[in-house]
Amino acid sequence: MLSWVPLLTVALLCWIFSAGQPYGLPIAVWAEDSSSLARQLVRMLDATPGLSVRAQLLSRAEAQQALQRMDVYGVVHIPPHFARDVQRGGAASVTLLHNAQLSTASSLVQRDVRQVVGTLSAGVEMQAMAKRGTPAQALQVRLEPIRTQLVALFNVSTNYEQFLAATLLPALLHILAMTAGAWSVGRELRDGTLGQWLGAPAGEAQAPARPSAAQVLAALLGKLALPLVSLWLCGMAGLVYLSQLRGWAVAGSLAWIALGLLLLIAVSLAAGALLAAGTLSLRQAMSGAGLLSAPAFAFSGVGFPLLAMSGSARTWAEAMPYTHYARLQIEQWQMGAPPAQSLPVIAVLLLATLVLLALATAALLRAWARPQDWGKR
Known part of the structure; x- marks a missing residue:
């Protein structure tokens, strides 16, 4: 307890956190829209390093079971007529169901899903503005006129x-x-x-x-x-x-x-x-x-x-x-x-x-x- 056991536990802790950041957190997608835009969203979610789409669910019951069994940390729900509402210029909501009891995994899944949906939303809006004749150099400014600049002073990589x-x-x-x-x-x-x-x-x-x-x-x-x-x-x-x-x-x-x-x-x-x-x-x-x-x-x-x-x-x-x-x-x-x-x-x-x-x-x-x-x- 004073020699090799403490040394072994120190090595074990270093090994546990050697990955630095959690990658490939499992999520599932419950898509009630089969459009190309919905499939693009699923591909973008799976391509994010922090997420891994492990299952395509077909019903609310399957989503509930997957979360309760802790097979996944979150379920992304794409509603019916998702692409149609976007193409008509209306608002379409993507819902993330997540287990907030697992706070670390939950916060990371929320962050990555929010970034993916925000990127997709910005791309759709920029395409619509470009079709309306907005100059390319003005697209970014109009899309985000006020920006937040976050400066991490210590542990910049959040490792x-x-x-x-x-x-x-x-x-x-x-x-x-x-x-x-x-x-x-x-x-x-x-x-x-x-x-x-x-x-x-x-x-x-x-x-x-x-x-x-x-x-x-x-x-x-x-x-x-x-x-x-x-x-x-x-x-x-x-x-x-x-x-x-x-x-x-x-x-x-x-x-x-x-x-x-x-x-x-x-x-x-x-x-x-x-x-x-x-x-x-x-x-x-x-x-x-x-x-x-x-x-x-x-x-x-x-x-x-x-x-x-x-x-x-x-x-x-x-x-x-x-x-x-x-x-x-x-x-x-x-x-x-x-x-x-x-x-x-x-x-x-x-x-x-x-x-x-x-x-x-x-x-x-x-x-x-x-x-x-x-x-x-």
């Missing part, structure tokens, strides 16, 4: 490998690190070996003299050192792979990201150790580690906007160390922010690590004086 893979890797390591911290300390309590670990002679349940805080802290740091180095190296292997071999160059400082990742793992290990030392139970510590670390990505603001959360949810999000690390990584990797802008995040993570280590040390000293609680799960 999910750059967006999700790079942020999910630290979230995974956050979970593993907090679990490792809870397990490392909690196992000493479960096995009744806390006294031997903290300095008691072998074969004795408790040391003759109470250890100092410095001795307990040294023992704790020694126990957490191996998970810290191992998990940090696994995380850096994944980030270096994405930045160097996959071409997602870091706009800011990779060293700053590496330092932030090291502190994220350190604070996670310290939090797990505190859970075990404070509860005196490996079972409760592991449960607490899962409760705190598993939803960290959901509250980080990467998936759901942080500014759109309720006050209580945002307070919880700000209390999670991963939220701050995610901000640092986005600032340095994609935005190219100056290191000084990310300095408060480094300071917060470092301070949290020191505070949690101090609390864990105090909790271990308290546990030292309660040998009757050793050996419990």
Whole structure:
């Protein structure tokens, strides 16, 4: 759990998002018009890289079944007399039925279908205007007199490998690190070996003299050192792979990201150790580690906007160390922010690590004086 398993999960995440963008999302067409214009629309839909027309449906019931079975992400309905209405200068509607519960696929299908229908509509209108004698150079201006210019500053290609893979890797390591911290300390309590670990002679349940805080802290740091180095190296292997071999160059400082990742793992290990030392139970510590670390990505603001959360949810999000690390990584990797802008995040993570280590040390000293609680799960 500290060596090849984290490395395997890092590789698995990189492989999952290696495609970058979803292509060929399956859709179906329910065409009640067999005109050449309707067939042209179907061809254009199938030619779009993001879509793949998998079925031609004949009825509303077939469309409903295809969506409910999740055979397709959407059904495009071409109504009767589609071409006739267009040729007469009237309005013709193309309806997209989609499963909005699958938000990512739904938004991508909506975008591509809207672009295809808009392109076809613009072509029909330009042909009609040309037949009415409108000069070619004036067609585009008349068709779209007001334009919207969208400028994407970061992640221009909207690539999910750059967006999700790079942020999910630290979230995974956050979970593993907090679990490792809870397990490392909690196992000493479960096995009744806390006294031997903290300095008691072998074969004795408790040391003759109470250890100092410095001795307990040294023992704790020694126990957490191996998970810290191992998990940090696994995380850096994944980030270096994405930045160097996959071409997602870091706009800011990779060293700053590496330092932030090291502190994220350190604070996670310290939090797990505190859970075990404070509860005196490996079972409760592991449960607490899962409760705190598993939803960290959901509250980080990467998936759901942080500014759109309720006050209580945002307070919880700000209390999670991963939220701050995610901000640092986005600032340095994609935005190219100056290191000084990310300095408060480094300071917060470092301070949290020191505070949690101090609390864990105090909790271990308290546990030292309660040998009757050793050996419990």
